[in-house]
Amino acid sequence: MNTKQPTAALAVSNPAEQGRAGSVKDASQPSSRVAAAIDGAPIRIENLAKRYGSTAAVSGIDLDVRAGEFLSLLGPSGSGKTTLLMMLAGFELPSEGRLTLDTSDITRIAPNKRNIGMVFQRYALFPHMTVSQNVAYPLRMRKVPKAEIPDRVERALSMVGLNGFGDRMPNQLSGGQQQRVAVARALVFEPPVLLMDEPLSALDKKMRERMQIEIKQLQQRLGVTVVYVTHDQEEALTMSDRIAVMDNGRIQQVGTAFELYERPATPFVADFIGKMNFIPSSCMAVDDESVTVRVAGDVLIRLPQHHVRDGMSPLVGDRLDLAIRPERVRIERARQGVASSITGVVEARAYVGAFQWYVVRLADGTVLHVQSQSGASAEQGFDERQAVDITFEPTALHVFRGG
Template structure:
C-alpha cells in the first residue's frame, strides 16, 4: 500500500446563504497523517465529506495524486472511510464485514479469503471471524471498521472522529494502534477530531479550523509553541490570557502594562499578527501553564506579579495551582509545576509571587475574534 497526495484548493461549501467552509486550501503529502481539528460547527466534517464525495463543493478543486476527484462519485475516488459510528453491517460476521469491499469489486473467493485473513491479523483480530458486531467490544468494532477501510488498499484513508465513542483508556490505546498501522502501510490519512490532545499525539501536521476557515496548519509543536492567532493558542493545549496595553518595545522586548498596574516583558517581541499595533493599543498576552512558576512572596524577582493561590491540586506527575493576580478580576491563571511527591509546595490562600517566563509570552491583538472552544 502506498499513499498519495491530497490537494485541496479554494474549497467553498454553501448551504443557502450560510458558508460552512470558506476558501480552504492546503496539501497533504503522500503517506502523511494530517488531522483536521476544530470545535463543533467549524466546518471540519463538512470538509472531510467533500473529500470523501458525500458533499459537493460549491467551488474549488480536490485532487488525489494527479486525479481531479471534485465531482467523482464516492465509490470512484478509491478512498477508505471510517465513520464515527463504524457503520458495520449488524447481520454480517466480522469476516463478512471486512470482505464486503472486495466482494463489491468482484475479487475471487480465494483471494478474498486470503486478504481477509491477512487484514484481520494486521488489526489483531485473528480468531474473531465468525463473531457478529454485537458480540464485540467498542475497540474491536473500531478495528473491524479500520480493517474494512484498508482491505482494498486505498491510497487515502479518511477518518471521522472514529474514537469518539470509546472510553479514555481505550481511546488512547487505539490512537497508537492507528498510528502504528499508518506507519506500517504508508497510507495517507486525513483524520477529523475535536480533541486537540488526540490531534497532537497522532498527527504529522494539524489543520485548525475556525468558523469554516483555516486558522493555521502546522506540525503539533509549531501550533503549540508558535500559534499565529489567539484562537489557535487557546484551542491547542491549555493557555492563560492576560489583557493589557502595549507600551512599546525596549531593549528587553515588548512592554505590556496590565490592568492592575503591573508591567510585564514579552521577550519574543510582537507576534506576527501584531504587526499593526501601536503604543497604547489594547493587547492580549498568552502563556502556557508550564511556563509559569511560583515563588514565596517577595522572592520572585523584579518582574514578578503579586498573587494568591486560590486552589492547589495534585494531578500525579504535576501540581496545578489556580492563582489570582492581586488587583485583577476574572478567572484565575493556571500554573503547572512538576511534582516531586504528593506534598504540595503551596497551599490554598498562600500569598506568592507569580513569575512569568518572558521568552514564552505570546502577544496578540485584543481585537481578534472572541475565544472559545
C-alpha cells in the same frame, strides 16, 4: 457545521446502518502483501467552500496533505471539519473549489470511484454477515475475482490483529473488535487514502489512549495517507504528523503538535490547544527588535518582536493580550521590593500527582492558572489566601491583539 452522516454505502466501508464505535488493535508484525502494498497519495484542497443557503459551513480552505501523512482536522463542534471530510469522501459536493487526489481531479467524482477508504464514527457492520463477509464486501463491489477474495480478506484481518475471527458475527465481537473489522474493510482494497471520522469517540478514556497509539502504528506500517477528524486535542497531538485547527469553517493554523503548542498563530489556537492564560496589557514602546508592555498596573516586560502573533504590528497605546501556558508561570512566596514580579493571592489549589494546580488572582483582578511541578515538599505548597509573587519566562510569552 457538521453534515449529517450519509446513509448511502461507500464501497470501501458500508455505513448503511448505524452501530457502536470501537477501536483498532495493532497486529504484532504483519507479513501480508496488504501491509506492504499500500502507497499513500497526496491530496490538494484548493479554495474549497460549502454553503447551505446563507450559511457557510466551510470557507476558502487551502490545504496540501502529503503522501503517507497522518493529518488531523481538529476543532470544536460546528467548525466545519466533518463537512470538509465529507467533501473529500464525495458525500458532499463543494459549492466551489477543487479537490485533487495524486494527479486526478476528484471534485465531482462519485464516492465509489474515488478509491478512498472511509471509517465513520458509527461504522455499522452488516449484522447478517460474518466478519469475513463484511470485509469482503468492497472487493465484491469492485468485482475482484472470487478466487482472490478469501486470501485478501484473511491478510486484511491479520493486519488488524483479527486472525481466526472471520466466521464470527458482529454481535459476537466487542466494540473494539468491531472497529478493527471496520478498518480492515476500509483497507482491504488497498486505497491510497483513509478518511476517519472520530472513530474512537465511543471508547472509554483508557481504551481510547491505547488505540490512539495503535492506529498510528498501523498507519506508519502501511504508509497510507490518513485524514482524521477529531474534536479531542490530546488525540490529535498524540497521533498526528500535522494538525489543521479549524474554527467557523476556516483553517486557523496548520502545523506539528510542537508548533501549535509552542507557537500558536491566533488566540483561538492558543486557547484551544492545551491550556493558556491571557493577561491584559498595554503597549508602552516598540522598536525593530522588541515590544515593551505594561501588565498588572506597573510591571514592564520587554519581549522580542518575533513573539508578536497573528500578523499584527503593535503601536504604542494598543491594548494587547499576553498569552502564557500555566506550566511556564513561576510562583513564589511574596517578597517585598521585587520589581519584576507581580503580586497575587492564591484563590484555590489542587494536588494532581505530578504537579500542583493553583488559581491566582492578581491585584488588577486578572485570574491566572499556574501549574507547578510537585516535589519532596509538594505537600507544603502555597495555601489558599496566601500572597505570592508571579513571574514569567519571557521566551514563553506570546503577544496577541487585545480583546
